[in-house]
Amino acid sequence: MTLAPTHETLAPTVEAVRQALTGVLDPEIQRPITDLGMVKEITVGADRTVTVGIYLTVSGCPLRERITADTTAAVSALPGVGAVRVELDVMSDEQRTELRKSLRGDAAEPEIPFARPGSLTRVYCVASGKGGVGKSTVTVNLAAAMAARGLSVGVVDADIHGHSVPRMLGATDGPTRVEKMIMPPRANGVKVISIGMFTPGNAPVVWRGPMLHRALQQFLGEVYWGDLNVLLLDLPPGTGDIAISLAQLLPESEILVVTTPQAAAAEVAERAGAIAAQTRQRVAGVVENMSWLQLPDGSTTQLFGSGGGQSVAESLSLAMGTEVPLLGQVPLDPRLGEAGDAGTPLVLSEPEAPAAVVLRDIAKRLSVRPRGLAGCRLPVSPS
Template sequence: MTTTSHTTQPAAGISHDAVRAALSKVDDPEIHKPITELGMVKDVAIAADGTVAVAIWLTVAGCPMRDTITNRVRAAVTEVPGVRQVQVELDVMSDEQRTELRKSLRGGSAEPTIPFAEPGSLTRVYCVASGKGGVGKSSVTVNLAASMAAKGLSVGVLDADIYGHSVPRMFGASGRPTKVDDMIMPPQAHGVKIISIGMFTQGNVPVTWRGPMLHRALQQFLADVFWGDLDVLLLDLPPGTGDVAISCAQLIPNAEILLVTTPQQAAAEVAERAGSIALQTHQRLVGVVENMSWLQMPDGTRMEIFGAGGGQAVSDSLSTSLGASVPLLGQIPLDPALREAGDDGTPLVLSAPGTAAAKALSGVAQRLTTRTRGLAGMSLNISPVRR
């Protein structure tokens, strides 16, 4: 893709180099790279009266970010000394241009690959799992992601709970993904890139797929979505040890499992079974999060509605069976504000960071993002031998 520039009686003091330098500071809101680097600048014309006309290639005709791009271009060029007026014209890339863009973003690779499974990937991948539903796994996932992003990390969330997807609502993400050929640009909310099957269905239509289709959907979300250079990717898994959990182990074997449970002994026993999948998949269990640990009463006492000790019991049991430390990373107290924040689409760690639940969730996020790298987080392709 080439950029053309021409001048009709150029205004004194305005150069094409200055305009291009300004445009190089404009990032595409979905790809997060300069529009000059992406070949999106079609033409620049400078008139004698200080008017600068900039023509921009959009990736697709129905680009949802066309107004954002227009405003960013206008604001950037207006800052160039001598510019009195900025006119922005939008055009649409050809099929050939989109193909070149897709290849450049994928490093020249024609076929989509899963970047997180590639050797040398520095992205930490956490599969947030639970033994049963209703333990708040999605709430934990969303708040961990928001907390990490607020600390300046590049974070993505893949809603792998195909049947019970809820991540878009909890993030307040109502946008639809943009497709560039067969590459998908994920919407963002609160600084987090998000993809979910709920973004591709109409209304609240249920998804009725069997195992192979679940595997294919997960594979597409991992390979076809342009995630960019992520520091952390969180996968919100469906409860149990079914198709999706097995597919995750096959597609991203270096992913680590984060287990969510409640203090209730019945829930803890099921969570322990879910965590034991690590013995079969040879994945690392990074730790346990106990949700709904207690309700803080006005007089300062704690009401343990779902009992006590479940999270620590799971941690101790799995540490013994796996032969490696599986720490209890945090206990999240019950708070109606956590539910309200999820319904409103603003994670609690952002809407009410001073609450006890938000502080506990931020503490877990901090522990997950400050761990040192080492062999503990790498797959050695060694199977345990029992005697």
Template sequence: MPTLTVESVTAALAGVIDPEIRRPITDLGMVRSVAVEPGPDGAAVTVGIDLTTAGCPLKETLTRDTTAVVSALEGVASVSVQLGVMSDEQRLGLRTMLRGGAGEPVIPFAQPGSLTRVYAIASGKGGVGKSSVTANLAAAMAADGLSVGVVDADVYGFSLPRMLGVTLAPTKVDDMILPPVVHGVKVISIGMFVPAGQPVVWRGPMLHRALQQFLADVFWGDLDVLLLDLPPGTGDIAISVAQMLPSSELVIVTTPQVAAAEVAERAGSIALQTRQHIAGVVENMSWLEQADGSRLELFGAGGGATVADSLSRATGAPVPLLAQVPLDMALREAGDEGTPVVLSAPDSPAAVALRSVARALGHRSRGLAGRSLGLSPVPR
């Protein structure tokens, strides 16, 4: 039987991943102590763990995972996990480490070296299903193995916490916010900070500041994709996104209806002023499939293609119609229940269409706009 040591236990603890930060607790400085007391039937192991905050909502998860990892070691008879709380100095060191050595918060996605693809999901008018598209794209990308974050930037009409089934509140580590993770997606929304039923009554500067905090104060980690669910129209938030995230791309959501398509064109045309690239158009509520296999086009037909063609002409660059998403009872039910349809009913017509969009966007390479090319002038 191999000898159980403090070093072997500590090495095993590298397999315990903090559920909020998604890194090993050994890397985060959370393991305060490890004690091994030999006994006739095996060793009694005591592990001291310092939580980021006293009210950490996932302390039971950490305790359970730590116990499981250590118990799996040969020669362990019992495991005791003793929880503590990080000191101010520990939290400062943790924040600095997570920010890559920067003491003050910065927007990581605006840095030249960022490899995160940023998509702002926009629409001209409300009620076209923009938030349900965002929630399902995020869940589908995460299911495909990508690291995904979502910002619910629709401050007045936030709905992503319900659609994604978020039940935990964010955790604060001083001035850093750790977002809850659900379905493998990191999510932040103003809905996590206001009492249920209370409206958000803010003017433009407050909206700008809220978005800035969501991008800079939240610890996102190394994301492959960041999705922003924008409010309808071309107001303050849309302008702020273009300013803070100049490399972000727009995904325009519309319905086939002519009136919705005309408004969606105006929402997409903001790219001419903000110099953002339009990744494509998603036509939602395209048709209702009947029992006999025929399609009932409740909102007309062709709106998505019209928007894509119009924006292609306006921008001088091809804007594809990414998908037509049919009306699907499963899509609505899944949103109400907090499990996106791409997970709860992956073979449904709406889920198949949305997964195709997620794969098209998730595997596009990020452009060179705003990125450092690593070139230095050579004097003659």
């Protein structure tokens, strides 16, 4: 019997390598590097070594190792490849300008994409009347839970003076500036930006109204968020400059009120939600935090009283003329704070913990809730 001759697998073509690179995404922009003009050149040597030249957006790109690894893995998977060599270069100013135009257009001033008519991004301003009610904890856990559901999620730490979101979300990398765009880091599947990423150490931010407004404009307009399903903004307590600025910058945003069961906290939380009646925003709902504590014997105790969340929901329903639901009651759990300090939200580190279960349910309700017309501006005017 005569055996058919064997043939070695042929070396890949340049076209095949380029096609494989379409599956490599820029970690910050989440678009194929082939679409972003990041592939400098491709050569296939006689020894089947494939050399790929990659343009980085900036010389100090914090994710250069990730791009190198992803490129190597994508090309190595092709049949016939002997070895892969990745050579890194840096975009010129002209190339960065073209990249910015391809992503953001050629507008003289950055636009806030979430304020455009027809934007499909749900924007939630997480507010509270007073500090210490767990507003930031609720924000990062909702964001992480939504991202775990497969949504594209961003968080703006709008509490300029009391920023805490980066630590609680586990964001250790800083943002990258590409020409007039700021690329936000990603942590636990969530894009995040905070003034704390631009200040040295734990330095305080001592700003007044106009500077706070400008910071928010930059976070919303100059940061490249991409196509988000949900944007969460962690507001400072109260109804001051930040809340007013956001109502102006994002008139279609919705307010999510966080309170504790305590009557005094609930009264203050009502004021934070009632600002929506003046700004014509919609109140998405109320979250009651620290509702009860489960004791070792399985019983529960209400350390901060009861009924505060329901009271706020009912009061805001009357003020807004539409139902404002109590979205959930989150039990008091020391692990929520511990998880925040460790940089891994409880909904990810211990998803079956009672507090995590409630927060994941709230995230689901906010993710799938259909849009309504209540509180929305309509393009009509009296004749």
